[in-house]
Amino acid sequence: MKKNAYKIIAACLTVLACAAAAASNLPRTAEAKYITKGDTAANIRIVQTRLKELGYYKIAVDGIWGAKTTAAVKSFQKDKKLTADGIVGAKTEAKLGVSLTSGGSAGTAGNDAYLLARCIYAEARGEPYTGMVAIGAVVLNRVKSGKFPNTVSGVIYQPWAFTAVNDGQINLSPNQNALNAARDALSGWDPTNGCLYYYNPATATSKWIWSLTVELKIGKHSFARA
Template sequence: MRKHRFFIILTCILSFSLLFSTINVDQANASTTKVIKQGMNSGYVYDLQHRLQQTGTYKEAITGYFGPVTKNAVVKFQKRYGLTPDGIVGPNTWRALYKHTFTANEIEMLAKLVHGEARGETFEGKVAVAAVVLNRVDSKKFPNTVKSVIFEPYAFTAVADGQYYTKPNKVAYQAVYNAIQGWDPSYGALFYFNPKTATSKWIWSRPQIKQIDNHIFTL
C-alpha cells in the first residue's frame, strides 16, 4: 500500500512539474491572499493538493478539484499545525503550507542532489542528505530557499563535479518526501563529509553528530 501511494505521488510530480515550474515567488506570495474551499476548481487547487501530498495528508491523485477528500486533508493539515480546522484554505493555511512544503521544481532539485550525493548510500543515508538541505533552509546561517542552498558555491560536491545533473531514480524522490515529512536521520546536521576522502581541517573540526554509511554528519 505504501509503495502504491508513493508511485501515485511520483506520477503526479512528473505529470505536473511543468505546471508548477511556472510558479515564481511573486505568484506564491499572491496565492497566500487567495481563499479556496470545497467546490472550487483551479490552479490553486493543483498547488494545494501537491503540497498536501508532501505532508502525507492527501494521498489521492492531483485533480485540481477541491472535493471532500481535499477538504478532509486540509482539516488534517490545519489540526497538525494548530490552525482553525475549518477546511478552508485562507492566508494562514497558505502560509503554513508554503513554510512546510515545496514546489515540484524544488523537489526535483532535492532529488537530483540526493541522487548525485548519496547514490551509493542506504535509504537512511539518502534521507539524511535531503534533511541537511532542509536544515540549511531553516537555518539563519544559510540562504532560505532550496535552490540557493544547493547552488551556494562549493556547498555540494555533486554540483561541482556534475553528478547533480544525472537523472534521479524513484528512491531519491522517496527519500526527499520522507525528509519533507519530518524524518531527519542526521539529527539537525548542517554539514556532512566522507571521512575517507575529506582533507579539509575545517570540516573535521565541526561538532560531529553521527555517521551514516560513508558520511559523517556535523553541525
C-alpha cells in the first residue's frame, strides 16, 4: 500500500517536472529583434535599404545577408559608438531609425494572407488548385462588396458564413498549395469573375442558395454572383 503511494507521488512529481520543463521552453516575449545571417529577407531588406540611404551599403538591396552587409552594419555601429558586432539588436535598430518585424510576423498584409490560406485549406483542400484560388477570390470579392464586412477577418468570421469556421477546421495549418492560392487571390487572380457565393451541390441544403444563378463550376463547387 505504502509502495503504491510512493509510486503515485513519484508519478506526480515526474508530471510536474515535465510540465515545468515544458513551461521553460515556452516562447518568451522578444525584447529585441537580432538581425543577422539567416534572418528573414524582409528585415534584411529594410536594414540594407536604410544603410544604403545613409551611405554605408553600396551594392544592390537583395535581402541576402552577406559579408558586405555585415561590414556595413559594423561600420555604422562604429560611427555611432555602438558595439561593432555586425548584429542589429535593439540599440542598432533604434539608431538606424527603422522598425523591424518580429520573426514570422508579416504585418497586416501577411496576417490576411495566412488567414485566407487557412480558410482556403479548410474549405477546399482536395479541390483542384484553381478551385482553391476561387474560394480565396470569393472571400476577397465579399470584402470589396458593400453587402459584406470590409475586412478579410470580418468576412471569414461573419457568423455562419463558412462551415469551416463553425466546425473548427479553420484552425488547421494550411499547406503550401493553400498559401500559394491565397497569394494568387490577393494578387488579383479571380477565376469566378466577381462571384460572392459558392456551394457544393452534393451537400448544400439551403433552398435560397439553390435559387442563385450558377456562373461556373470548378471541382465540386458551383459559384454564383448574387
